[in-house]
Amino acid sequence: MSTLLLFLPPRTRLRALGRAAPAAADLTRAGAPREYDWALTPDGRQVSSEGRSLAAGLPAADSVIALVAESDISWRCVDLPRAGRQMRAALAGKLEELVLDDPELLHFALEPDAVGGDTAWVAITSRAWLAEHLAHLDAAHVFVDRVAPLSWPDELPRGHFFEANGPGEDGVALRWSHSDGVATLPLQGGLARQFFPPGLVHAAQWTATPGIATTAERWLGTTVSVQTPAQRALAVIDNAWNLRQFDLAPRARGVRALRLVSRALMRKPWQPARYGLAALLVVQLIGLNLWAWHQNRELAARRTAITATLTGAFPQVRAILDAPVQMQKQLDLLRASAGSVGEQDLEALLGAAATAWPSDRPPAEALAFEPGRLTVSAQGWSQPQVDNFRTQLQSDGWRLDASEGKLTVSRASAQGGR
Known part of the structure; x- marks a missing residue:
């Protein structure tokens, strides 16, 4: 099943003096139509193609996953209230003192399989920013099945080195995710290095973008795996995190709902069920x-x-x-x-009819015969007479059919086999 990995552009940040500092790539396209970096994988293991396109020009795929940059997500570990359908409002009240923005302007997403009463991680991002991207993609008929973070709190510690501002060690940063959360650490100075003793360095998984792999290995003192952004994004396919929750949950109807169900069943967690079926x-x-x-x-x-x-x-x-x-x-x-005489002969049929003939009926004035069937006129017969005639015939293994003013006698077994 093919999957389109869609990188949402990072939000603009404020620099000193309160001036917005958009990404350098955005400066060259001020006022231009919105474009998205993307990577296409046919099997979730290899990237077959990647590029940058407008929403209407994105390649078709069986599933679309939108990726949110780490800088646009904050993480809080909280005791979830038992609020049921009011979970979103309960989270806003619980996190009000822990976030800088108005909770009504933020979007919350619970970690997979978390329920009220659990201690769980909550991903927090801008609601308007994410909703705007989803609406823009929907308008271009690009239906996002899942919104996933590029890194998340996990028992297995992971570190990823990437270019922050420019070349050299001063332009390299470390994205560190572990069981206690996700953080971005600059490599300037020696403070950050003190957080990683030799035991932790050997236990964690380390990756780096191709341009700064050498710098990362020199700083870390061990080898790192080289990964492009597209290759790193493949890890989200088998991860269950999904930020499309609460008011941003997909509302699917009809054919799209069936498509979403079929895509969900084709994912890896359902593989044993598919094999069993x-x-x-x-x-x-x-x-x-x-x-x-x-x-x-x-x-x-x-x-x-x-x-x-x-x-x-x-x-x-x-x-x-x-x-x-x-x-x-x-x-x-x-x-x-x-x-x-056989059962299909006239003599047998006449004998059966004579035996069962009602005593208050005169002899038949006319009859018709064909092999196995004797027909007489029903004119002048009352319904009790017909019923009595049928009962007498049935007791001897014969059958009487009354229709269209005629009474037809035949052997019950022969009539049933017709």
Whole structure:
């Protein structure tokens, strides 16, 4: 399943004297349409292509994950209130003294699987800024399935070196994430290095962008893995963090809702369930085929037995087309040649009708016969007479059909087989 990793542009920052300091890349595009850096991966393991495009020009993918820079997220570890659907309002009240901005201007997101009463991490970012990007992408028909941070608090400590302002050690910073939170540390001076004793250095995972890998290794005193921003972003695919919560949760309807469900089922946590469902379908398919094969064998054995009975009893029959019909025909011929009356003959039908004939009815003035069926007129018959006639016939194994002013007598077994 292909995934589009979309890097949201960092928010502008204030420098001294209260002047906004937009990123250098933004200065060259003042007033230009908004563009996004992106990376496309077909399998979540390798980056197949990357680039920078307008929202309308972004490549299509099965899933879209928007990535928020570490500088745009702050983290707080709190005891979650048991507030249910009012969790967002309860968080605003609980974090009011811990944040600088008005809580109503901020967006909160809980760590995966956290519920009221747990001690959990809360990611905090600007609500208006994130909502604006999501609305802009939705307007371009780029539906963001998940908003994820590039780093998050985790039991496994990780450090990533990147260019901060310019070349040289003064332009290198360290993004440090561990179980106690996420921080950005400048490498100037020796204070930051004192935070990393040898044991921690060897236990953590270290990465760096290609341009400053040598500087990072010299500062750290050990080797680091080189990763481009796109390669580093692949880690969020298997991570469950999602900032689309509360009022920024996706509102999907119809086909889009089905697409979101199917994408969720295709993710790695559902892989055992997918394998189990596929195995179940294969077993069911094999079972149905074996059952059908067994039924066909039984049916073929019965047909062979009937054919053997026909050819054994009537050797003169050479071509077997419909064994039961041919056997009945041969039995009727034998009975006729012996002068005996069969159930399909007129005499048998007349005898059955005479036995069950109502005593208050005169003899029939006319009748019609065809093999196995005797028909008389129902004119002048009352409903109790018809019911009595039917009851008497049924007791002897015959059947009476009354329709269109006619009464038809036939053998019950023969009529049921039609």
